[in-house]
Amino acid sequence: MRGQPVTRKHQMAGELPEIFARVAGLLLTESVVDGAVANIAQAAHETLAGSVGAGGTLIDVQGRPTSTASTNSLVEEADRLQYDLGEGPCLSAWASGRAVRVDDLRQEDRWPEWSAASARLGLMSCISVPMLVPDVNGASEPEPIGALKVYADQPHAFDEHSEQVLSLLAGPAALFLSNLQARERAAHVSEVLKDALHSRSLVDMAKGVLMERLRVSERGALQVMITRSRAEETLLSAVARDIIEPATDPRQMS
Known part of the structure; x- marks a missing residue:
């Protein structure tokens, strides 16, 4: 009895564990967006036969790349x-939310400038x-946050x-990168808030020093600091730090 032929469906089923194992490894080992994009690009390059290189790009709502990674130059x-040209399969895949395949860059007319320039580099498909x-609520279409792309030096490689x-x-x-982006944004906002609170604390302390030193009101002390900040073209927090440090330096108090 002859065995059943291997169909595309069976082949995909056999590849699924390996593909998801690659992604699972990324989830467990990477903690920053740029590094994760680089690892995913490398996984794409290693997964597809015929690939001479791969890249990953996260793109903002204006179509500008925010994080990019490539497996080679x-x-x-x-x-x-x-x-630079504002055209190409990566941007089209992101904008349309659909896969884009180029079989032969020498005959591709959707992005003529990019295709001609890339073909001169030796890329064919x-x-x-x-x-x-x-x-998460299923109320809208999935959001494209970027694109993953693989290149070959032979036509009809994919x-x-x-x-x-x-x-x-x-x-x-995509889900992993989106979560990492959210985490990095939250961390950035947290740092900004901490810096703002620290600056406000410095200004309040400096006002107290000036009120005692110059015998002025809180408003008068703040006006002194603002005038100095403008004259020296520096931040108010930097002026506050200069006022506080001599007042708390033991050498100045002896």
């Missing part, structure tokens, strides 16, 4: 061309898939199966 240059973050594999890798990667 060839991919970096191809991506840079997309951002590529795939770009969006990194989509689903709406097919529909390649798109499916890359999309499987991009899905959980």
